[in-house]
Amino acid sequence: MERAMISVEGLARRFGDHGQPAVFEDVWFGVEKGEFVCLIGHSGCGKTTILNVLAGLDRPSGGTVIVDNREIDGPSLDRAVIFQSHALLPWLSVLGNIAFAVSSRWPRWPRAKVREHALRFIELVGLKGAADKRPAELSGGMKQRVGIARALSIEPKMLLMDEPFSALDALTRGMLQDEVLRICAETQQTVFMITHDVDEAILLADRIVLMTNGPGACIAEFVVNTMPRAERQRNGLHRHPQYYAIRNHLVEFLVNRSRAFDREIAEHGYDSRRPRTVRPGLAAINPAAEVVPLRHAN
Amino acid sequence: MTMFTDPFDAKTLLSRRCACGGNHTPEQHLEATRVAASTEESWWTRVVDAAVLRAVFPHDAQRRLFLRTVGASTAMAAISTVFPLAIAREAFAQGGAPEKRDLKVGFIPITCATPIIMAHPMGFYSKHGLNVEVVKTAGWAVIRDKALNKEYDAAHMLAPMPIAISIGAGSNPIPFAMPAIENINGQAITLASKHKDKRSPKDWKGFRFAVPFDYSMHNYLLRYYVAEHGLDPDKDIQIRSVPPPEMVANLRADNIDGFLGPDPFNQRAVFDGVGFIHLLTKELWDGHPCCAFAVSKEFIAQNPNTYRALLKAIIEATAFASKADNRKEIAKAIAPQNYLNQPEIVLEQILTGTYADGLGAVKRDPKRIDFDPFPWPQFAIWILTQMKRWGQIKGDVDYAKIAADVYLATDTVQLMKEAGFTPPDPTRKTIVIMGKPFDASKPEAYLQSFAIRRS
Amino acid sequence: MATLKESLALKSALLSVLLLAVFLGLWQLAAQPAASGGTIVDPEYAKLVGQAAATGSKTPMPTPADIGVALWKHLSDPFYVRGTNDKGIGIQLAWSIGRVLAGYLLAAAVAIPLGFLIGMSPLVYRALDPFIQVLKPVSPLAWMPLALYTIKDSQISSIFVIFICSIWPMLINTAFGVASVRREWLNVARTLEVGPFRKAFRVILPAAAPTIMTGMRISIGIAWLVIVAAEMLVGGTGIGYFVWNEWNNLSIANIVSAILLIGLVGLVLDQMLARIARLVTYPE
Ligand SMILES: Nc1ncnc2c1ncn2[C@@H]1O[C@H](COP(=O)(O)OP(=O)(O)O)[C@@H](O)[C@H]1O
Numbered sequence A: 001m002e003r004a005m006i007s008v009e010g011l012a013r014r015f016g017d018h019g020q021p022a023v024f025e026d027v028w029f030g031v032e033k034g035e036f037v038c039l040i041g042h043s044g045c046g047k048t049t050i051l052n053v054l055a056g057l058d059r060p061s062g063g064t065v066i067v068d069n070r071e072i073d074g075p076s077l078d079r080a081v082i083f084q085s086h087a088l089l090p091w092l093s094v095l096g097n098i099a100f101a102v103s104s105r106w107p108r109w110p111r112a113k114v115r116e117h118a119l120r121f122i123e124l125v126g127l128k129g130a131a132d133k134r135p136a137e138l139s140g141g142m143k144q145r146v147g148i149a150r151a152l153s154i155e156p157k158m159l160l161m162d163e164p165f166s167a168l169d170a171l172t173r174g175m176l177q178d179e180v181l182r183i184c185a186e187t188q189q190t191v192f193m194i195t196h197d198v199d200e201a202i203l204l205a206d207r208i209v210l211m212t213n214g215p216g217a218c219i220a221e222f223v224v225n226t227m228p229r230a231e232r233q234r235n236g237l238h239r240h241p242q243y244y245a246i247r248n249h250l251v252e253f254l255v256n257r258s259r260a261f262d263r264e265i266a267e268h269g270y271d272s273r274r275p276r277t278v279r280p281g282l283a284a285i286n287p288a289a290e291v292v293p294l295r296h297a298n
Numbered sequence B: 001m002t003m004f005t006d007p008f009d010a011k012t013l014l015s016r017r018c019a020c021g022g023n024h025t026p027e028q029h030l031e032a033t034r035v036a037a038s039t040e041e042s043w044w045t046r047v048v049d050a051a052v053l054r055a056v057f058p059h060d061a062q063r064r065l066f067l068r069t070v071g072a073s074t075a076m077a078a079i080s081t082v083f084p085l086a087i088a089r090e091a092f093a094q095g096g097a098p099e100k101r102d103l104k105v106g107f108i109p110i111t112c113a114t115p116i117i118m119a120h121p122m123g124f125y126s127k128h129g130l131n132v133e134v135v136k137t138a139g140w141a142v143i144r145d146k147a148l149n150k151e152y153d154a155a156h157m158l159a160p161m162p163i164a165i166s167i168g169a170g171s172n173p174i175p176f177a178m179p180a181i182e183n184i185n186g187q188a189i190t191l192a193s194k195h196k197d198k199r200s201p202k203d204w205k206g207f208r209f210a211v212p213f214d215y216s217m218h219n220y221l222l223r224y225y226v227a228e229h230g231l232d233p234d235k236d237i238q239i240r241s242v243p244p245p246e247m248v249a250n251l252r253a254d255n256i257d258g259f260l261g262p263d264p265f266n267q268r269a270v271f272d273g274v275g276f277i278h279l280l281t282k283e284l285w286d287g288h289p290c291c292a293f294a295v296s297k298e299f300i301a302q303n304p305n306t307y308r309a310l311l312k313a314i315i316e317a318t319a320f321a322s323k324a325d326n327r328k329e330i331a332k333a334i335a336p337q338n339y340l341n342q343p344e345i346v347l348e349q350i351l352t353g354t355y356a357d358g359l360g361a362v363k364r365d366p367k368r369i370d371f372d373p374f375p376w377p378q379f380a381i382w383i384l385t386q387m388k389r390w391g392q393i394k395g396d397v398d399y400a401k402i403a404a405d406v407y408l409a410t411d412t413v414q415l416m417k418e419a420g421f422t423p424p425d426p427t428r429k430t431i432v433i434m435g436k437p438f439d440a441s442k443p444e445a446y447l448q449s450f451a452i453r454r455s
Numbered sequence C: 001m002a003t004l005k006e007s008l009a010l011k012s013a014l015l016s017v018l019l020l021a022v023f024l025g026l027w028q029l030a031a032q033p034a035a036s037g038g039t040i041v042d043p044e045y046a047k048l049v050g051q052a053a054a055t056g057s058k059t060p061m062p063t064p065a066d067i068g069v070a071l072w073k074h075l076s077d078p079f080y081v082r083g084t085n086d087k088g089i090g091i092q093l094a095w096s097i098g099r100v101l102a103g104y105l106l107a108a109a110v111a112i113p114l115g116f117l118i119g120m121s122p123l124v125y126r127a128l129d130p131f132i133q134v135l136k137p138v139s140p141l142a143w144m145p146l147a148l149y150t151i152k153d154s155q156i157s158s159i160f161v162i163f164i165c166s167i168w169p170m171l172i173n174t175a176f177g178v179a180s181v182r183r184e185w186l187n188v189a190r191t192l193e194v195g196p197f198r199k200a201f202r203v204i205l206p207a208a209a210p211t212i213m214t215g216m217r218i219s220i221g222i223a224w225l226v227i228v229a230a231e232m233l234v235g236g237t238g239i240g241y242f243v244w245n246e247w248n249n250l251s252i253a254n255i256v257s258a259i260l261l262i263g264l265v266g267l268v269l270d271q272m273l274a275r276i277a278r279l280v281t282y283p284e
């Protein structure tokens, strides 16, 4: 079987001694090259932990992550991380923060080249005038733009984003989402992003991974975003015919199914290696195309 | 009685006018010659030449006339025909050249250190070819440590300290020698002005007293004095060690009722209107030792010539200081900041013995402080009896051996002879303290004769 | 806004001057020698004792004017040398500052790298903590006899005492600063595959710099406090020796002027470090 670019195989993580239940276990999924995947789940189910393992910042208690056919054993410049808290170095200017990343990527580059490269990415995220500002002088949205510019500037093979916009106000969030959409379209980036915002996932993701509640969380199913990328516009999104079907499916999962998934397992069976893939958007335009699993009574 | 009032005293070397006839001291002359002389040998040559010239023409006027008429070089040539100058120069250089010329000598800024201090401004060290730096030091423990560290080549100490160091009381035993006593007498009991009417120690129950150091004559004398009046110094009064300058401040602040301390602080208390002089320690024991000039035995072994030169300088300075006529000059020399850093009038009162007593009277006692270098072994034995009496040392004490080891009377005898003084006979010394004689040949019996004691 | 700020600064300065004037005025009045009951004393006696003692009272505290005179005397000729034990106040201050800097820089040279190691390793942190906790509160003057006894050189001993007293705040603050560098900044360095040296100098050091500088500022204050005490004990040279020498002479005016200068130098040292601290501080 051909492996995906990122292949998560049987991942488990438990904190503390062995008596403790795992935060998640037996997690299998993959991310194809050029694909934009969102992971959705309730707070505390272990999303950040999964991302940290992918980034190489944390080690799993079981299972492996294979990237480009190689098991990862630590952080890599190939996998850039955009942190929830933007994690800018406050003693460096915007330019300094990005130049730090650039010169880490290409240590032999001369100063001028590093600077020029960094400025290019500052411009890309629309912060041209703020290059010499310190992070403390920036608004939350601007800080996250710097975080994005820093991640992109090292030209990674993939981006890992941990709820990058969750701390922003709605307006700023929207603008940044557009920005990310545009940049990903331009650069054909492979992206793995965590969110708990349903609309954000529908807007950005090609595929949405649903995660059940912990402890012992697992992947419930994959939701394919059947809306083509070109048709995903933030302003007109809710008018798209597939929109509500997908949205309802996701909300239904988060509200009800995520915390009682073991009952579904008992009724329908579950293959942790191959969780089901569903296309609720297609069902909206062609009800025969896809069967949505029945809702369980509470 | 100090030995410098002996009839033999007339032989003293010191004439304060220089042999060359110029208006300066012989030391200044030597200093000038020394600078002019290009090498060490030529310096010694000049010293010897000058000495011979002085021997041939004992009268200044005669010598000046001779030099003026024939010129200096002709004069030396003429003398060398009748006196073997070359041999004299050699002999002097061999016997004298100090191994180490640049020395550091520590002192505590009190009048007891007078000979050590004044030997610097008045040229006694340079006269013996030594370049001595006299370094003011903050306290007895520090001076002991710096002497033990060899930061100081020699030091001013309290007379009991070399004994304590040598027998290892309060630290590891390190052989120390005390070839010269600095001063005798010169301490006093000062009481706060408010105790004007409590002149009998019987009224002193509960008083708080300060002494400069545990191992000090001050401590032993105060204890002796109150014990003779029936007070137990460990129970009826409190005695604590306080650095001398703080004694006046503490008296002023009413933290203590009095102190038995060194001058200038007794007189300083009077000067500042803080206290009065209850009695001079001379009234307890006339001729008691106080401070000492101490060197380590190691230094003596390594630098015998330096040691001899240094000791000679000290003995001569002590002799000079013992003369009443010189006291005002000394007060002036040691008053500046570099030395005692005290008002000259205070020092003058101490050294001349004409002093305000703090109760409105002017008293006169020219022997209030005196200077006598002789390290009587009897002093050491008395100190040991008191150390034992108050529990500072325990068990059997070999009084005579320790005394002979630490108080180097034999060196002093020899050097005093060389310097032209007549040393006393060490076996003939009588000590009487508050009317009670001390027989140094029976220290244990003496110790047992006290009613108040810790051992 | 600016004028409001300016007027506040002006007012506070005026108030400071006023407070100082009131304080000095009260002091001047309080220190006037009391007109005593006119005890008649023998003129010969009066000549031998101080002015106050002659009339049966104690020598009073010096007035601010006396101190001004003493201060002026010291400042107008700060660099004279009149023998081993008598040197100008400028020379004494220079000695003290030299010793402080020697001991302090040595302490920094040891404390900062060591603190770095301690802060990086929770194991070392825990292993060394009891020693640090026991040694830290030891009074500087308790070290002095030990130093003199073992080092056998008073000059090096006083530098050692500065060293040993100023090392703790720097060590503790460096270790704390390094240990508490935000996890996310370290994660940034890790995801950028930054090498250990680059990480230490480009991430941990700047991140911990404000904490380290705080430690250094505390340390210089301690070092300056300690040197005065150490020099009072050991003597020889330095402003502490100067104070002791004047204490010996019971010259309060000279002591007070030395205290003023000690305070001033301490302030300058502190401000210098505060300025450096401001350079490395970052707002978050
Ligand atoms: N370092 C850690 N030590 C112990 N427990 C942890 C640690 N990190 C995360 N957890 C626990 O793991 C669970 C998942 O955390 P996280 O991955 O941050 O959740 P999410 O990102 O989905 O909100 C939480 O219950 C959290 O308490």
Ligand SMILES: [Mg+2]
Pocket (backbone or CB within 6 Å): A047, A048, A049
């Ligand atoms: Mg999270």
